[in-house]
Amino acid sequence: xxxxxxxxxxxxxxxxLIDDMNMRxxxxxxxxxxxxxxxxxATFVGRSPDRxxxxxxxxxxxxxxxAGMPAPTMNSIVSALxxxxxxxxxxxxxxxxxxxxxxxxxxPVVLSRDEVARLLNATTCIKHQAALSVAYGAGLRxxxxxxx
Numbered sequence: 001x002x003x004x005x006x007x008x009x010x011x012x013x014x015x016x017l018i019d020d021m022n023m024r025x026x027x028x029x030x031x032x033x034x035x036x037x038x039x040x041x042a043t044f045v046g047r048s049p050d051r052x053x054x055x056x057x058x059x060x061x062x063x064x065x066x067a068g069m070p071a072p073t074m075n076s077i078v079s080a081l082x083x084x085x086x087x088x089x090x091x092x093x094x095x096x097x098x099x100x101x102x103x104x105x106x107x108p109v110v111l112s113r114d115e116v117a118r119l120l121n122a123t124t125c126i127k128h129q130a131a132l133s134v135a136y137g138a139g140l141r142x143x144x145x146x147x148x
Contacts, residue, residue, distance in 0.1 A: 013050055017088045024087075037080035050089055054097045057081070061099060071103030111136075 010018070017038065021031045042049040044063065045056045064074055078098045085095040111119070120132055135145045 011048075013048065013088070017084060020083075020087045033076060034080040034083060037077045038084050040077070041081060049084065052094065054094060057094060057097050065101070071101040074101045075103075 014035070017035065018031065021034060026034070038049060041052070041060055044060050045052055061074070061078075064077065069077075078100050082095040082098055085091045085098075116136060119136070120129055123129055123132070131145050131148075134140065134148065135142070140148075
């Protein structure tokens with residue numbers, strides 16, 4: 001027999017969330033993340049997440065921010081909870097209460113002319129100098145240069 005028997009019973013609400021994600025062809029990784037994030041919220045409120053209130057969501061987001069949760073992770077949790085409240089529970093009123101966190105984008109470090117000259121002159125092999133010049137001039141990664 002090729003039946004997979006789960007040792008842990010799945011609640012009807014969790015199964016509904018899984019079915020909603022399968023219906024939309026979410027990847028297994030996304031499903032795993034969404035289940036984890038909805039579970040994290042359920043643990044926070046201490047009851048089934050279908051009985052959550054707007055105040056519960058607000059307190060959860062404040063607590064996550066104060067705990068030092070990185071902005072991309074918080075936004076991932078917001079996406080999971082928005083999906084859960086909008087599609088699984090049909091409660092878009094709660095989904096609208098969730099707030100995405102802005103995170104500053106940092107500019108890459110740009111080398112000065114002197115630093116570039118030192119980098120190119122660091123090797124005496126013409127082949128290596130050519131590879132470094134092409135890599136820097138075209139903004140290539142190491143694997144891209146090696147394929148040249």
